[in-house]
Amino acid sequence: xxxxxxxxxxxxxxxxxxxxxxxxxxxxxxxxxxxxxxxxxxxxxxxxxxxxxxxxxxxxxxxxxxxxxxxxxxxxxxxxxxxxxxxxxxxxxxxxxxxxxxxxxxxxxxxxxxxxxxxxxxxxxxxxxxxxxxxxxxxxxxxxxxxxxxxxxxxxxxxxxxxxxxxxxxxxxxxxxxxxxxxxxxxxxxxxxxxxxxxxxxxxxxxxxxxxxxxxxxxxxxxxxxxxxxxxxxxxxxxxxxx
Amino acid sequence: xxxxxxxxxxxxxxxxxxxxxxxxxxxxxxxxxxxxxxxxxxxxxxxxxxxxxxxxxxxxxxxxxxxxxxxxxxxxxxxxxxxxxxxxxxxxxxxxxxxxxxxxxxxxxxxxxxxxxxxxxxxxxxxxxxxxxxxxxxxxxxxxxxxxxxxxxxxxxxxxxxxxxxxxxxxxxxxxxxxxxxxxxxxxxxxxxxxxxxxxxxxxxxxxxxxxxxxxxx
Amino acid sequence: xxxxxxxxxxxxxxxxxxxxxxxxxxxxxxxxxxxxxxxxxxxxxxxxxxxxxxxxxxxxxxxxxxxxxxxxxxxxxxxxxxxxxxxxxxxxxxxxxxxxxxxxxxxxxxxxxxxxxxxxxxxxxxxxxxxxxxxxxxxxxxxxxxxxxxxxxxxxxxxxxxxxxxxxxxxxxxxxxxxxxxxxxxxxxxxxxxxxxxxxxxxx
Numbered sequence: 001x002x003x004x005x006x007x008x009x010x011x012x013x014x015x016x017x018x019x020x021x022x023x024x025x026x027x028x029x030x031x032x033x034x035x036x037x038x039x040x041x042x043x044x045x046x047x048x049x050x051x052x053x054x055x056x057x058x059x060x061x062x063x064x065x066x067x068x069x070x071x072x073x074x075x076x077x078x079x080x081x082x083x084x085x086x087x088x089x090x091x092x093x094x095x096x097x098x099x100x101x102x103x104x105x106x107x108x109x110x111x112x113x114x115x116x117x118x119x120x121x122x123x124x125x126x127x128x129x130x131x132x133x134x135x136x137x138x139x140x141x142x143x144x145x146x147x148x149x150x151x152x153x154x155x156x157x158x159x160x161x162x163x164x165x166x167x168x169x170x171x172x173x174x175x176x177x178x179x180x181x182x183x184x185x186x187x188x189x190x191x192x193x194x195x196x197x198x199x200x201x202x203x204x205x206x207x208x209x210x211x212x213x214x215x216x217x218x219x220x221x222x223x224x225x226x227x228x229x230x231x232x233x234x235x236x237x238x239x240x241x242x243x
Numbered sequence: 244x245x246x247x248x249x250x251x252x253x254x255x256x257x258x259x260x261x262x263x264x265x266x267x268x269x270x271x272x273x274x275x276x277x278x279x280x281x282x283x284x285x286x287x288x289x290x291x292x293x294x295x296x297x298x299x300x301x302x303x304x305x306x307x308x309x310x311x312x313x314x315x316x317x318x319x320x321x322x323x324x325x326x327x328x329x330x331x332x333x334x335x336x337x338x339x340x341x342x343x344x345x346x347x348x349x350x351x352x353x354x355x356x357x358x359x360x361x362x363x364x365x366x367x368x369x370x371x372x373x374x375x376x377x378x379x380x381x382x383x384x385x386x387x388x389x390x391x392x393x394x395x396x397x398x399x400x401x402x403x404x405x406x407x408x409x410x411x412x413x414x415x416x417x418x419x420x421x422x423x424x425x426x427x428x429x430x431x432x433x434x435x436x437x438x439x440x441x442x443x444x445x446x447x448x449x450x451x452x453x454x455x456x457x458x459x460x461x
Numbered sequence: 462x463x464x465x466x467x468x469x470x471x472x473x474x475x476x477x478x479x480x481x482x483x484x485x486x487x488x489x490x491x492x493x494x495x496x497x498x499x500x501x502x503x504x505x506x507x508x509x510x511x512x513x514x515x516x517x518x519x520x521x522x523x524x525x526x527x528x529x530x531x532x533x534x535x536x537x538x539x540x541x542x543x544x545x546x547x548x549x550x551x552x553x554x555x556x557x558x559x560x561x562x563x564x565x566x567x568x569x570x571x572x573x574x575x576x577x578x579x580x581x582x583x584x585x586x587x588x589x590x591x592x593x594x595x596x597x598x599x600x601x602x603x604x605x606x607x608x609x610x611x612x613x614x615x616x617x618x619x620x621x622x623x624x625x626x627x628x629x630x631x632x633x634x635x636x637x638x639x640x641x642x643x644x645x646x647x648x649x650x651x652x653x654x655x656x657x658x659x660x661x662x663x664x665x
Contacts, residue, residue: 133408133411136404136407136408137408139404140401140404140405140408143401143404143405144391144392144401144405147392147395147398147401148394148395150461153394153458153459153461156454156458157391157455157458157459160391160451160454160455160458161391161405163451164387164409164448164451165408165409168408168409168411168412171412171440172408172411172412172415174412175411175412175415175416175436176411176415178415178416178419178432178433178436179415179419
């Protein structure tokens with residue numbers, strides 16, 4: 001294996017991903033199964049939270065993946081712009097709807113959790129607002145991919161948007177913080193044990209996070225494979241027309 | 244490049260250029276708000292900074308798709324891309340022309356419209372200052388969005404979807420500066436942030452926008 | 462002043478249309494691009510003008526020597542003939558538009574807004590723009606569309622004069638413009654599709 005970039009070759013990518021896809025799928029199923037069952041049924045109910053606290057097993061991992069998906073898109077976009085590997089651009093395209101879904105899951109589970117906790121489904125808290133803005137960024141990014149006919153131009157333009165959008169997303173996060181002081185509790189996983197979620201909740205949560213990461217990787221692989229096949233079909237049709 | 248700026252200004256002023264359209268839209272938005280929320284003067288005073296900023300932002304958005312689309316249709320953009328002036332300069336000049344025809348009139352008109360919304364007396368200066376500092380960023384960010392969608396047949400709606408999330412920080416700091424000014428709190432931070440956004444947008448976004456135009460012209 | 466094109470390949474919408482294009486255009490020469498519709502003449506001209514990157518091959522010309530004119534004239538309807546020309550002259554760092562007005566018989570129309578011109582007059586104005594660029598190599602895509610016989614002759618004279626002054630022209634057209642010119646049939650460079658089952662990284 002001489003170089004990491006070998007995997008940017010679509011054929012190599014298809015071969016490798018066909019092996020990795022089942023591995024990550026099974027890992028995701030196991031981790032999520034263990035984490036969710038453990039978390040939902042085998043942990044005590046927290047004193048002042050009640051059973052609603054158990055939604056963190058979905059809320060926290062999905063929120064993490066919502067941001068990680070965007071970071072992954074940023075990295076793959078940069079790789080596409082610099083090295084012109086088509087697989088990289090297609091992976092960014094593949095990750096966007098997954099990231100958007102994760103954002104939506106985080107927002108919805110947050111609202112469900114927020115109702116008993118704060119007595120309202122929605123507050124204009126910095127964290128919630130930032131996620132809503134992130135959702136809008138995903139929406140625009142996906143819409144731009146869909147709108148442009150030429151796949152290379154679409155890859156280029158969405159990459160530029162992703163980079164500029166990342167800067168503005170960070171800026172928005174800061175601006176929103178400035179704009180409103182929030183209700184949202186601090187990070188659930190600050191690793192600072194005093195403020196942190198107690199150990200009983202912590203270990204199943206780690207399983208769930210690992211499960212979401214595997215799920216994300218599996219979905220991105222699956223969708224990238226679909227995108228690659230779609231591009232091949234497109235290229236074949238173009239050749240048929242030329243011949 | 245000055246020739247380009249002058250041409251765009253001249254085009255905007257001539258018939259069919261759409262000059263003043265944004266201003267009229269701004270007026271209508273501001274007039275509609277009391278119909279929606281009621282005429283309670285205290286309530287209007289409380290929401291005036293936000294409404295004026297959102298109104299200015301929407302009015303700015305209205306004319307964005309004209310920045311490059313018209314030049315793309317009649318082939319001018321192809322010719323400008325092969326001209327000796329850099330495309331980055333073209334973008335900057337077009338954004339500047341957009342600001343002079345939209346942002347500047349909005350800034351000048353906003354205090355007048357503030358009267359309609361019962362904006363507290365302390366807010367007028369801050370409103371004008373925040374719009375003057377913030378609207379160039381709106382034009383520049385908008386030019387970037389317009390550059391992304393220039394090749395598309397009906398890019399207007401997509402353009403709004405792409406640009407509005409990018410407007411969030413500008414809007415927050417702009418409206419916050421006015422609100423703080425009214426309350427007599429320190430406006431330094433939001434105004435400085437607004438200025439920083441404008442300067443950074445002017446310095447960096449022409450490159451991103453020019454890259455987007457080159458991609459769209461291929 | 463010479464345009465040298467070697468082994469050029471270009472694509473339209475991501476699909477290769479021409480490959481292996483090579484020719485040389487020296488000062489004083491004109492070259493007519495021929496070939497059926499859709500073969501890629503416009504794509505070739507856009508690639509040569511630098512509006513899109515080639516898939517392969519090189520285009521070597523002195524910097525800022527190419528003036529490109531396509532189907533769209535880049536005219537603003539509400540500006541007058543003079544204003545339109547003056548604008549393009551200033552963009553290209555020139556000042557004198559009188560020779561351009563005179564060469565295409567536009568002096569009488571100078572004060573008229575472009576929206577009040579006929580299609581042929583607009584076309585003449587679009588071609589007059591070439592003269593105010595001050596650039597030696599003209600790349601013209603179907604320049605004679607909507608021109609009447611007299612205007613075509615006028616255009617032919619303008620190109621001939623440009624060639625005599627040491628310029629060069631690459632013209633995609635099927636009309637005989639009445640001056641000596643080489644012919645390049647691009648059909649010969651049509652990109653051949655590769656085998657269906659093989660794909661490179663770019664899915665091409």
